[in-house]
Amino acid sequence: MIAANRWRRRSRTDVLYAVAAATAWLLVTAGLLWARASFGSLLGRFARHPVLLALVAGLAAAALTGRRRAHIQSEAPRSWLAAVPVAPLVARAESLTLTVAPVIWIGAAVTLLFLTAAAAALVDGMPTARLTAAYGAAMAGLGLGTLMSYLMPLTRPEVLPPGSRYVPKSGSRRARPLEPSLAPLGIWAVRYVFASARPEAVTRATIPVLLLMPLGTFADAAMLVLAIAAVSAGMLMLIVATLKVSASSASWLRPLPVRRAALARHVVLRPLVAFGIAGGVLSWLLWAFHTYAGKP
Amino acid sequence: MSDARLEIVGLRAGYGRRVVLEEISLAIGAGEWFVLLGPNGCGKSTLLDCVVGRLQPAGGEIRIAGLSLTNDPLQAKQRLGYGCAPERLPGLLTARQCLEVHAGAKGLTEVAPDLLALAEDLRFLPYLDSFVDTLSLGTRQKLSVLLCLLGDPQLIVLDEAFNGLDPGSALVVKRHLRARLERSGAALLLATHALDIVEHHADRTGLLFDGRLRREWSKPEISALRQRGMGLDEAMAAALAEQSRA
Numbered sequence: 254m255i256a257a258n259r260w261r262r263r264s265r266t267d268v269l270y271a272v273a274a275a276t277a278w279l280l281v282t283a284g285l286l287w288a289r290a291s292f293g294s295l296l297g298r299f300a301r302h303p304v305l306l307a308l309v310a311g312l313a314a315a316a317l318t319g320r321r322r323a324h325i326q327s328e329a330p331r332s333w334l335a336a337v338p339v340a341p342l343v344a345r346a347e348s349l350t351l352t353v354a355p356v357i358w359i360g361a362a363v364t365l366l367f368l369t370a371a372a373a374a375l376v377d378g379m380p381t382a383r384l385t386a387a388y389g390a391a392m393a394g395l396g397l398g399t400l401m402s403y404l405m406p407l408t409r410p411e412v413l414p415p416g417s418r419y420v421p422k423s424g425s426r427r428a429r430p431l432e433p434s435l436a437p438l439g440i441w442a443v444r445y446v447f448a449s450a451r452p453e454a455v456t457r458a459t460i461p462v463l464l465l466m467p468l469g470t471f472a473d474a475a476m477l478v479l480a481i482a483a484v485s486a487g488m489l490m491l492i493v494a495t496l497k498v499s500a501s502s503a504s505w506l507r508p509l510p511v512r513r514a515a516l517a518r519h520v521v522l523r524p525l526v527a528f529g530i531a532g533g534v535l536s537w538l539l540w541a542f543h544t545y546a547g548k549p
Numbered sequence: 550m551s552d553a554r555l556e557i558v559g560l561r562a563g564y565g566r567r568v569v570l571e572e573i574s575l576a577i578g579a580g581e582w583f584v585l586l587g588p589n590g591c592g593k594s595t596l597l598d599c600v601v602g603r604l605q606p607a608g609g610e611i612r613i614a615g616l617s618l619t620n621d622p623l624q625a626k627q628r629l630g631y632g633c634a635p636e637r638l639p640g641l642l643t644a645r646q647c648l649e650v651h652a653g654a655k656g657l658t659e660v661a662p663d664l665l666a667l668a669e670d671l672r673f674l675p676y677l678d679s680f681v682d683t684l685s686l687g688t689r690q691k692l693s694v695l696l697c698l699l700g701d702p703q704l705i706v707l708d709e710a711f712n713g714l715d716p717g718s719a720l721v722v723k724r725h726l727r728a729r730l731e732r733s734g735a736a737l738l739l740a741t742h743a744l745d746i747v748e749h750h751a752d753r754t755g756l757l758f759d760g761r762l763r764r765e766w767s768k769p770e771i772s773a774l775r776q777r778g779m780g781l782d783e784a785m786a787a788a789l790a791e792q793s794r795a
Binding site: 415416417420430431432433434435436437438440441444445448501502504505506507508509510511512 | 601602603622623624626627629631633637638639640641642645646648649650651652653654655656657658659660665680682683706
């Protein structure tokens with residue numbers, strides 16, 4: 254009955270999400286089976302370093318759990334449910350579930366990946382012992398990392414400053430009269446990119462790029478790869494920012510007598526120029542990388 | 550041609566199938582300060598959204614200074630000033646840039662000196678080059694009022710414009726609005742819950758309830774209520790109870 258009622262209450266959106274997730278998993282599985290030779294060699298590399306896998310999984314679990322604990326500790330007293338009388342045991346269990354939820358999700362994803370890889374290996378008649386050992390190491394790392402995070406002191410909760418803190422400011426302090434113009438709309442999208450590029454976000458985005466570089470990579474190649482990744486990410490963010498700013502400015506200025514074409518022109522013009530410059534820089538970086546890679 | 554700054558005839562509006570406003574008809578004359586009252590969720594903001602062109606009505610007609618908002622939207626909006634909610638202001642532009650964009654959109658060549666004087670009276674000028682997302686609620690509210698008054702609008706529309714303003718700044722804004730209405734013949738449509746504004750400043754007050762304009766009070770009627778020792782809150786409660794019974 255409970256299951257039936259639950260199902261009845263579930264909205265169509267939830268069902269669509271579930272179908273989308275299952276379809277995505279099926280597509281990934283099909284892709285992995287199709288390219289199992291290269292996927293197998295990649296997994297083989299991971300499987301040869303179970304200690305490294307356990308270490309990475311442990312660090313990730315410790316960081317995620319620590320952040321969650323700090324967040325829950327700072328938010329719980331301000332929660333709208335803070336005044337509701339809840340048995341201490343229930344409150345503790347809820348807090349624990351919320352804290353370890355990200356690790357559980359990662360564990361589920363790793364399990365799904367392991368099952369898919371094991372199925373691919375069994376189809377080819379390959380042994381799965383090394384894969385199982387790697388999976389065990391990753392799961393053990395997740396478990397130990399979660400436990401370790403409870404032994405560490407809590408990190409300070411993250412308080413996000415206003416996005417404009419990361420926007421470059423002009424040095425001019427000279428008072429100037431107000432000059433009516435729609436031109437500032439063009440700066441908005443570019444500023445949006447800077448506001449999104451918080452130091453924490455940039456660091457988190459850089460680490461995977463560094464980790465993906467094979468051992469023995471020279472510093473100049475690494476710098477080139479990082480620059481290419483940064484410019485590409487900046488260009489992508491500029492597209493997203495322009496779309497967001499376009500919608501926001503249309504909503505903000507709807508009560509004003511401004512034509513849509515004029516609005517679009519002012520919103521898009523500067524990002525387009527910035528995009529062109531970034532595209533030029535990216536082409537030059539790719540050319541430099543190509544030349545570097547072609548050296549004997 | 551009438552001298553009404555705002556004419557609403559048979560307005561119907563809603564969100565999807567949900568009807569929020571039904572058969573609203575209202576006229577606000579030159580120099581008139583009209584306050585829109587009503588319980589939470591009665592449709593005050595929806596009515597203002599229709600008047601400023603943010604929401605497409607399902608039926609009816611809105612005219613601003615004689616110009617139809619549907620047939621001649623650019624000219625009608627040229628005569629309109631709207632103070633948006635502070636959280637709708639773009640956080641990554643400076644206050645100066647917000648003013649410049651609004652003035653540019655209205656086709657102005659310069660910002661009127663009386664508006665700069667108001668900004669000075671509100672002690673707003675030191676914040677001109679600050680990003681909007683670093684401003685306090687009250688300072689953003691001041692910016693919203695200043696944006697609304699750009700271009701000498703004939704119809705001023707404000708939604709809870711005094712929220713977050715300190716009493717001194719609120720008084721400056723109220724005095725400026727009254728002086729502006731008398732000088733330029735503009736009209737003001739203000740949605741609020743602050744009954745002191747109704748008692749001291751409004752020329753006419755309307756009570757919106759269940760999507761309809763149920764009751765109106767003129768200034769003499771409000772004065773008469775006060776003389777009878779009855780507050781406007783009590784008169785509102787009585788009117789709402791009467792409507793609920795009906």
